[in-house]
């Protein structure tokens with residue numbers, strides 16, 4: 060397993076994937092990796108999440124993690140399915156303790172100073188800033204970076220192809236997460252690969 064910082068630095072964008080049809084998992088992962096996005100966050104929002112992780116791991120180069128992990132049983136099930144990193148929308152003490160004790164690359168969500176301080180108490184300093192736009196957007200992230208200069212973020216939530224580069228230009232931002240790379244509706248792998256290629260080419264504006 061890579062550490063979470065290495066994973067965050069692999070690509071500028073982590074696509075957040077909600078799998079409604081398990082048959083889409085493999086072609087979707089192939090299209091994303093072909094476009095240059097190797098780090099894939101499969102949410103456990105649907106019943107296909109764990110099976111999708113198993114399916115996507117077959118794609119050479121893919122680094123597949125689980126998202127929307129809410130508790131330790133889900134974390135353990137994700138690891139069993141082959142998840143290489145774990146993302147959660149918030150930070151709970153049980154998740155942080157388990158991840159640290161078992162050396163699991165873990166990206167918990169934070170949205171304010173107290174969340175970050177709890178994470179630091181657990182030895183964590185790489186976080187998902189979630190929900191990024193609704194929590195105050197770039198001004199909030201910049202303000203949090205003042206007292207927490209050592210902390211690095213993956214802002215996620217409300218970020219688009221149009222705004223991603225501005226987020227990526229922030230020194231405290233290692234990557235961003237978002238669902239825009241996989242538009243809702245029927246799966247169009249050509250379109251996904253194009254959007255992935257554009258996202259993979261993003262640099263800070």
Ligand SMILES: O=C(O)C(=O)C[C@H](O)[C@H](O)COP(=O)(O)O
Pocket residue numbers: 075102104126127128147148189215216217218236237238239
């Ligand atoms: O399910 C989770 O735990 C999540 O990770 C939430 C996602 O990060 C956002 O839903 C992605 O935000 P959008 O790019 O605005 O769609």
